[in-house]
Amino acid sequence: MKAVAEEIERQGALERIDGGSFASACHSPAGCGDHAGFYDVEAVRADFPILEETMHGYPLVYLDSAASAQKPFMVMEAEYAFYAREYANIHRGFYVLSQRSTERYDQARRVVKEFLNARHEHEIVFTRGATDAINLVAASFGEAFLKEGDEVLLTGLEHHSNIVPWQFLREKRGIVLKAAPVNGAGEVPLDEFIRLLGPRTRLAAFAHVSNVLGTVLPIAEMIRAAHEAGAKVLVDAAQSVAHSKIDVQTLDCDFLVFSGHKLYGPTGIGVLYGKEELLDAMPPYQGGGDMIASVSLERTTYAPLPAKFEAGTPPIAQAVALGAAIDYVTALGLDRIGAHETGLLAYATERLSAIKPLTIVGTAQRKASVLSFVMDGVHPHDIAQMLDGRGVAVRAGNHCAQPLMTRLGLPATVRASFGLYNTAAEVDALAEALEEVEVVFLQ
């Protein structure tokens, strides 16, 4: 087992040298090499108290980080310490505690700004999550700038959160929704996407990584093409932000969203990045306190960015804890995390491919650490239930992406997803539990 883990880390090292986030998968976990470890996974695991839990008498094997990642104690500690010593409502407090709290909240925004390499801090808007951020753009940008007949281009592999807000907008404004098709491997072919960009396309909104299949979309090329067609671009980075470095200036996307809880941070907080000139031109999303400059009963003027989009008391402690989560992954290194996970994905792909009735769904050339599969003759829910009996936590269902499931002709899949704390031994536990499923249900 140890040799395998070392090899995985070595492969990751090679890919790191190759450069680029989302290194292509290696296919040979066997063999040996030098000890180019990325980080000490066991030491990292010690940062996550929940990984010491047992389920039904088995050690917890948590393979559902794509749904939500577990939290290192540094994140919990940051939230605790903030509440214990620095908490008050932010802004306009005349007492020192409110000023301290405000400073910590602003500092969290600076951390996010650095993390995404945004040009300005006020281009970072704190939201409740990625879903909230997309709804914000659909409501504010969409209702202000999109007219009947204007087109929004999505892809066929979007999460419901990047479909339904645009359908709301279609109801209100009569816009036209299009979706770039997905091929059999689970990829969105670039030429198909480009073909659907037209003179009426005002916005293209797409995932960086598929939450169901792990497909990494060629977003740099998609953004360039959309811009050439005169469209703005929103990138849903919910599934990529914990696995690869994102630079919004290099990408040149107009909007980018992600959730804190998939980045080892707390729930209830997410981020909308938007280019200054767009956020400036957009009307507020919600009305309330903090987002105004002055209010009379006749007329209200709005606060400058980013307060204009942060009505009401925001999730202050969660922003602070998100800052701690970003510090955590940054210290570990997103390229090293990505390489570690790429190695795990390759090893899992190999182990699971050896299970005869099992079919891996999604064979894109570039994949993040998500592995969807089905088993001939066994319903995904029964598989997930059996795995739970071995302490292995996976997700089964349509993963909030029904159009993609329809395209694939599958009612549901089982999905295992890997995070920075997973190990090759956990992949073995998954594979062994699946072999038992085969015995119980098919023999």
Add this chain to the structure above:
Amino acid sequence: MSDSVELYSKAVLDHGRHPRNRRVIADCSHSAKSDNPLCGDDLSVPLRIDQNDVICEAGFDGRSCVLATASASLMTEMLVGKTPAQAKMLFQRFHALAAGDAEKLNGGMDVEATQMTVLAGVHAYPARMKCATLAWKTMLAALENERNQQ
């Protein structure tokens, strides 16, 4: 697999893998279809109720997990010979059992209660309640849905 074995007992696996009455009933008098979009399952339950108001044939068809399939298989075996009112009572008893409320099974361990006990393990898995009761709820809908009214 310690805990899952309880749920996937021999009897459940037997019904789940070799379901009884999995068929379309062409001349059914009542039928309904339900789906659970979250798992992509869909299930139809056709019934034939004779002029004496007795269920003389019960079937099911569709795509579902082992639990839902086993539950549908068991249910269709139990329905034959019952009136719609008795079928509704049977559902109440099954629901109580699946919810872990065995006392509400009232009347002790008669033949039906024993048959249903096969699925009693589900009460430890609240997420699977929907699977276990899918066929039963479809059956209730079918009772309200006479074919010539469709």
